[in-house]
Amino acid sequence: MKAIPYGRQTITDEDIQAVVEVLKSDFLTQGPHIATFEQKFADYVGAKYAVAVSNGTAALHLCALALNVNEKSNVITSPITFAASANCIKYCGGEVFFADIDPKTFLLDITKVRALIESKPKGFFSGIVPVDFAGNAVDLEAFRKLADEFGLWIIEDACHAPGGYFIDSHKQQQNCGNGNFADLSIFSFHPVKHIATGEGGMITTNNPALYENLLLLRTHGITKNATQFQNEASEVAQGGWYYEMQELGYNYRITDFQAALGSSQLERAAANLERRRVLAKQYDAAFENTAIIKPINHPGNAYHLYVIQIKDRLGLYNYLKENHIYAQVHYVPVHLMPYYQKQGYKKGDFPLAEKYYEACLSIPMYQSLTDDEQQYIIETILKFVK
Incomplete structure (x- = not known):
């Protein structure tokens, strides 16, 4: 792959x-x-x-x-x-x-x-x-x-x-x-x-x-x-x-x-958006009843990202990388950036944002992602979770 x-x-x-x-x-x-x-x-x-x-x-x-x-x-x-x-x-x-x-x-x-x-x-x-x-x-x-x-x-x-x-x-x-x-x-x-x-x-x-x-x-x-x-x-x-x-x-x-x-x-925006929504539904179904927390699936979501939450985020990130799947984290909370810490912000100021950050992981989401590629991603994630 x-x-x-x-x-x-x-x-x-x-x-x-x-x-x-x-x-x-x-x-x-x-x-x-x-x-x-x-x-x-x-x-x-x-x-x-x-x-x-x-x-x-x-x-x-x-x-x-x-x-x-x-x-x-x-x-x-x-x-x-x-x-x-x-x-x-x-x-x-x-x-x-x-x-x-x-x-x-x-x-x-x-x-x-x-x-x-x-x-x-x-x-x-x-x-x-x-x-x-x-x-x-x-x-x-x-x-x-x-x-x-x-x-x-x-x-x-x-x-x-x-x-x-x-x-x-x-x-x-x-x-x-x-x-x-x-x-x-x-x-x-x-x-x-x-x-x-x-x-x-x-x-x-x-x-x-x-x-x-x-x-x-x-x-x-x-x-x-x-x-x-x-x-x-x-x-x-x-x-x-x-x-x-x-x-x-x-x-x-x-x-x-x-x-x-x-x-x-x-010219392809509508078709590409529909493809993203199809991919999101397939992720939703695959992660049902697992340890993965999946995002709220609103009909109007444009799905630039598909963000999951998992306790061992670093473990999954590295496991995916070993299997040639490159995930990302969105985002490190802005208030924890050194620049904004100099403005007086500190860890603990926004506990819900920080809790989200500790477990979030963006997995592949783009319109040219094939069904076979997505299935491989799903199988790899579920193998790690189990």
Whole structure:
């Protein structure tokens, strides 16, 4: 059996041809394929606007900038996430506060968030960054109600969940990133994600003012749009070369060939998501009535990861590796990273997140995983357990 990673990209001949066509065109960056990819992705999640950027971390940073995060900002997020969910606040000088997770879903626990908010003076917190961890969608309707009660904004970290959804109180499907509840949502196109562009990210929103600001911040804070010029000199008077830097922005652009690859991958997004859900159901069935704790299987889970919990996590990790199966751990709690420990966090602060971490293991989950490969993984795990 060849080596089986925990995640991997799927690149087809159609993907390769889409990239080749761009490489032969006049534009490698800032060309027409970026706008096409943005529109297709916005349609996919059901949002009004989408802004493609260089990676998911850049997307988070731009969101924080667009929402005016600064040294007076205090923001809540989950300790079970990649560090970027918290770091984006620190980039802008703000302070990060963690709240513990729900042990059944591994998502940010809204009751813990409410308790944290109520423990501080009114107006202390600025926003919340809920994370659709492993592809399981956060109930953003409930978080929106909480946020509105205390005057907070929401950035949805949906890096794990393109195609994921939750069912709202009106029994309606609410897609991750559709902008109905979060002010801004972000996605990642890293190779192990559902849609791969090498590196890349996307921000979605239904707010036109935030959308325009994101476009500016993505490209050095510079605009060539004459209708937006602030100086008295007009574009006509200055000539076609004229532009204005109006904000301190960044070079967070994505390339045209990455955008073309993303658009090509989007054509298979629905089928790939369905395959992930089939694989998850097969894992669910295989681990029934065993010592393995399997994840909550919600219909809207996008299954970026399939995370199990087992007492001898290290033993299973090494056993799988010996059998050419490469698992991973998602994640070391952010508050236990040395950087955040220097901010005052310590072991024991979030016991549910820490308990989850001690036993969690992400086993292979990607759309090109074959039934034979999955069966081999299952048999190997069950052999270890027995």
